Amino acid sequence: DIQMTQSPSSLSASVGDRVTITCRASQSISGFLNWYRQKPGKAPNLLIYGASSLQSGVPSRFSGSGSGTDFTLTISSLQPEDFATYYCQQSYNTLLTFGGGTKVEIK
Amino acid sequence: QVQLQQWGAGLLKPSETLSLTCAVSGGSFSAYFWTWIRQPPGKGLEWIGEINHSGSTKNNPSLMSRVTMSVDTSKNQFSLKLNSVTAADTAVYYCARGLYGDYSGILDSWGQGILVTVSS
Numbered sequence: 001d002i003q004m005t006q007s008p009s010s011l012s013a014s015v016g017d018r019v020t021i022t023c024r025a026s027q028s029i030s031g032f033l034n035w036y037r038q039k040p041g042k043a044p045n046l047l048i049y050g051a052s053s054l055q056s057g058v059p060s061r062f063s064g065s066g067s068g069t070d071f072t073l074t075i076s077s078l079q080p081e082d083f084a085t086y087y088c089q090q091s092y093n094t095l096l097t098f099g100g101g102t103k104v105e106i107k
Numbered sequence: 108q109v110q111l112q113q114w115g116a117g118l119l120k121p122s123e124t125l126s127l128t129c130a131v132s133g134g135s136f137s138a139y140f141w142t143w144i145r146q147p148p149g150k151g152l153e154w155i156g157e158i159n160h161s162g163s164t165k166n167n168p169s170l171m172s173r174v175t176m177s178v179d180t181s182k183n184q185f186s187l188k189l190n191s192v193t194a195a196d197t198a199v200y201y202c203a204r205g206l207y208g209d210y211s212g213i214l215d216s217w218g219q220g221i222l223v224t225v226s227s
Contacts, residue, residue, distance in 0.1 A: 034213055043201055043217035044152065049210065087152060091212025094165055096142075096154040 002026055002090050006099035012107040019075040021102045023088035028068045032092035035064055035073045038101075039084045047086075048073065078104070109134035111218035113202045119225050125189040129202030129218050132183065136160055140205035141178065141185040142214060145198040148222075153198075157205055158185055192225045199223075 003026035013019050023033065031051040036044035046055045048064035051071055061076045075082055083106050088099040115127035129141070143155040156166035158176040166174050175188040189196060202218040205211070 032212065036214075043203075043220050044214075045217070046213065046215050049213045049215075055215065089152070089212075089214075094212075095167060096212050096214075098152040098154070100151045 001095055002029060002093050002097050004088055004090055004097050004099040006086075006088055006102050008102060009100065010103040010105060012105050013078050014107045015078055015080060017078045017107075019078050019082075019104060021073045021086055021088075021104075023066075023071045023073070023099050025069045025071075025090055025092075029090045029092035031067050032090055033064070033066065033071045034089045034091060035062075036087045036089065037082070037084050038087065039081070044087060075104075109204060109216045111202050111204065111216055113200075113218040113221055115200075115221055115223070117221060117223055119192050119223065120227055121193055121225060122191055123225075125192050125196065125200075125223055126186070127200055127202070127221060127223075128184055128186045130182065130184045131204070134204075134216075136180060136183040139207060140211070142203045142205045143176070143187045144201045144203055144214070144217075145196075146201070146220075147195075147198045155187065155189075155200075192223075194225050197223065197225050 005024045007022045033051045035048040038044040052064045063074045065072050085101045085103045110132045113129040137160040140157040142157040158164045178185045199220045199222050201220045203214040204216040206213045
């Protein structure tokens with residue numbers, strides 16, 4: 001299995017802050033990396049696919065970068081609805097695996 | 108706009124069989140993989156497996172011997188059965204739509220999730 005490791009596991013930030021979340025794969029996954037946001041009590045929602053492509057309907061304050069083993073999700077200006085948990089997921093291997101999540105909390 | 112609506116029993120006893128169904132509306136059923144994901148309370152996401160419209164499946168080896176997936180193309184529905192459940196199978200179970208081809212493994216639409224609790 002490909003292990004996905006996210007950091008940090010949690011962070012505190014304020015509305016308007018720039019936030020960066022990191023995801024590292026246990027082996028190269030090229031650009032097959034996706035990001036999801038999960039609000040409390042809700043299903044995850046696709047934000048970024050293919051490491052850097054913005055899913056239709058997702059605000060442009062979200063961006064992704066990286067390739068190989070190291071990836072980043074950036075929120076340029078945190079909004080109230082962005083206080084949630086974020087997951088990376090690799091789709092390089094048929095056995096899909098997710099990172100452990102990063103919880104973004106209000107400072 | 109595709110919608111996934113899922114249902115099934117929410118409380119099971121150990122050794123029973125979990126059974127969930129997900130209905131797809133508002134989109135093509137044959138052009139995607141149909142996926143099951145679970146999330147234990149307070150924990151991360153685990154891929155259970157996927158099935159396409161012709162019934163071809165891929166499963167997580169950690170669960171493979173206990174998992175059965177099926178599809179009913181006449182109703183645009185797909186189902187999950189997990190037998191011999193234990194407390195470790197307590198989780199919110201999600202169905203999701205997975206893309207094909209170059210976008211394989213991308214989960215772009217999700218059901219609402221069902222909490223399944225295993226307790227004696």
